[in-house]
């Protein structure tokens with residue numbers, strides 16, 4: 001089909017007018033050729049931004065899983081576009097920082113509940129469920145909790161967990177009881193991370209048992225999870241399976257496994273499905289959550305994470321459209337595939353909008369765009385692809 005720019009149209013009309021004028025006054029005997037004036041073509045404008053209908057994202061997966069987002073209290077003010085999006089489109093939230101021990105219990109015997117309470121109120125006022133994250137994580141363990149003999153440490157950890165889990169009992173549907181306790185070392189003799197918690201337990205993984213037992217006592221109805229990253233890789237997954245198997249064999253109350261899924265545009269949906277399917281095959285009845293999903297626009301080598309070398313150059317404001325398209329297709333395939341996996345009952349994105357994502361600072365400072373809303377809070381092709389099977393990004 002021919003298309004005409006406004007300039008072409010003007011030329012045609014002028015030309016047609018000249019022929020008509022010639023026909024009237026030119027004195028020629030032959031009849032003028034018929035002139036067809038094309039219909040006006042509207043000026044080309046960028047396609048309208050996609051706007052999901054009220055509740056569309058969470059409703060689309062309501063029979064499959066909770067649709068979650070990590071959020072922080074600084075995003076909860078009245079003008080916050082992120083809060084408005086979460087209230088409208090998500091059925092679950094996770095506190096990005098506010099439910100970690102360094103925030104809740106900065107010093108022994110002092111609790112700082114306000115930030116966590118604010119998030120809890122926001123969730124409850126908007127009919128949103130809350131995932132608790134995380135009771136034990138080596139990065140956010142306050143020094144006071146780790147000092148003393150293993151027995152003293154056990155008492156401090158169990159008191160902390162009893163107090164936190166009891167405070168929110170019945171209001172948090174799942175807690176990440178332990179986060180990132182598996183080693184990244186593929187040649188390690190045992191699967192456990194050598195962390196400050198390992199040391200404080202007396203050079204063993206007993207703290208994991210203490211934590212799960214205390215959480216179960218404090219809230220018997222809450223689902224207790226072990227959460228980790230890189231479960232899309234077979235080695236890490238094998239070690240995680242070994243630990244869960246051991247916990248189950250000793251009747252330590254673990255109900256679920258969280259896959260963080262910080263992946264990138266070079267990852268495949270099949271990697272995500274392999275992670276979920278392997279766990280489903282190993283452990284009948286263990287529920288699975290995707291807990292921190294984001295898709296970086298950079299496919300970095302391992303060295304970028306270990307010593308910040310070899311990282312892909314910063315795209316700045318010019319992230320290629322092809323990358324945003326690949327990201328959309330990957331998001332679409334992941335959500336489509338997770339729908340059919342019955343053990344998955346919660347999928348959380350690690351943030352709402354690209355501007356706020358931790359990946360703008362990790363592993364290096366660089367403009368990243370790993371989420372479903374952009375820096376202007378407009379829905380990205382990824383969200384449209386997830387929600388509309390006929391949409392081609």
Ligand code: GLA
Pocket residue numbers: 096133179229260292358
């Ligand atoms: C890990 C933690 C999260 C968060 C991210 C980075 O994945 O589990 O709580 O801190 O790192 O933001």
